[in-house]
Amino acid sequence: MRVRREKLSQLYDLGANPYPYGFDRSHSAHEILADHEQLLGKQVSVAGRLMSIRGHGKVGFGHIMDTSGRIQIYVRKDELPELDFSVFKLSDIGDIVGVTGEVFITRTGETTVKAAKFELLSKTLRPLPVVKERGEGDERVVYDQFADKELRYRQRYVDLVVNPEVRNVFVVRSRVVSYMRQFLDDLGFLEVETPVLQPIYGGASARPFVTHHNTLDMPLYLRVADELYLKRLIVGGFDGVYEISKDFRNEGMDRFHNPEFTMMEVYVAYQDYTYMMELVENLVSSIAQKIFGKTELIYQGTEIDLTPPWPRLPLFQAIEERVGINLYGKNLADLKKIASDLGLKVEPFWREGKLIDEIFSEKVEPFLIQPTFITDYPVELSPLAKRHRDDPKLVERFEPFMMGGEIGNAFSELNDPIDQRDRFLAQKKLLELGDDEAQMLDEDYLRALEYGMPPTGGLGIGIDRLVMLFADQPSIRDVIFFPQMRPEKPTE
């Protein structure tokens, strides 16, 4: 770094401005490579980060990288102003530069810009980890990777510069969200925003983050879900609303969980959960269609076929197929015995719903690789879902599973205010029993339901997990720019 600062003052001495105000680009690197036949001999301007330098005395080569890709540049002492050549000589890998000159093809056949002007656009003071590559495609060997995962997550800006495939993950992420938005807009749904800071949290079983508002002198919770506010908007008369936003859950972190994560929730009046199933499979498969041009993809070496319709499998049937026991109607003692016979560590305070859920997550979920809707959950697991039309012990709920994990949650929304109050009261009991994830009773939400909510289908989809699928990434940290980390130790 000291050396770079010296170079900086040398640049000032030469009369060069290491931090100018702009640069007019005529082409991106990719455009020049793609159009090189038309552009041969023509003047172009490109700008980007200098990723390699090969000096040869009075000549030099280098590659500059912009968002679109890399292009080689060629600098000859006798073909550009003396100042520019001196500036080139003082350049380091990582510097941001602009080059103007004509396109030609080198002896070795690479399309290259021969500099008539070489301008420094921003001098770097920290050395960039240098990645060198040799070969193409499968033969490609990368040297000196910026490989330390911790550093890559902490200094994502460096990761993005040095590891181009990382940038692509986030391009995919952006496209997934944008196609999703387009899909929902095309259905005529309204994108809305609801409070992140909530006096009462609800809509999911999860521990919240708590904060405090000074003026009102009251605790506020960061939302764990958007659900209850979006349904208030359905009460208010919108036929379809959706929100794409961050939710916050004060829970553990692993490759499927980050304390803040992105959720899409959509609510549609006059529809039920069967409509939402079709919506999910059409939404996901159409995103695949737009990204890959087909509805199959490879995730971590396994082919996943997203072509609708996806199988619908009732929860109890799914368990029975895997475990060989039908858990429906079993009492608490039976369930405990079955669970421990299956090798699960049973906690004494678990109730029927929790036991069924545990058996399912342990024995069935990991095997749900291909997209599958698991349907019809026990009522005690789902305080906001409407009872099943054929069986009051179940609710009309489904979760889409794939890659051995859940990517969403949906139901026919409970709009009976009296039943809803009873469910809240049951949750309250759980809360008192020590279940710190049980939901709070929300009087205002009940009041909204008492004003009448139409039959409604609702759905939440975990965007991060969907992006993991589409970008073929093994961890949620790989699809979040700045995943949560412990604070850095104050060094330096």
Added chain:
RNA sequence: GAGGGUAUAGCUCAGCCGGUAGAGCAGCGGCCUUUUAAGCCGUGGGCCGAAGGUUCGAUUCCUUCUACCCUCACCA
């Protein structure tokens, strides 16, 4: 929370059975007017994660701590 792993140069890593460190790349200086992991010559660079212990002597063995990674648990 439990178990395992890792921590050595800017980066990636080597360093056996204890004798205070090495490679490639990057850096710096030089030569080189079509190179592409450019080449050639030269050169600087390390509190071997922290603290303690064993020992004549610790990067190496032991303990503790810290950070990160992985697996499990928790968390749908």
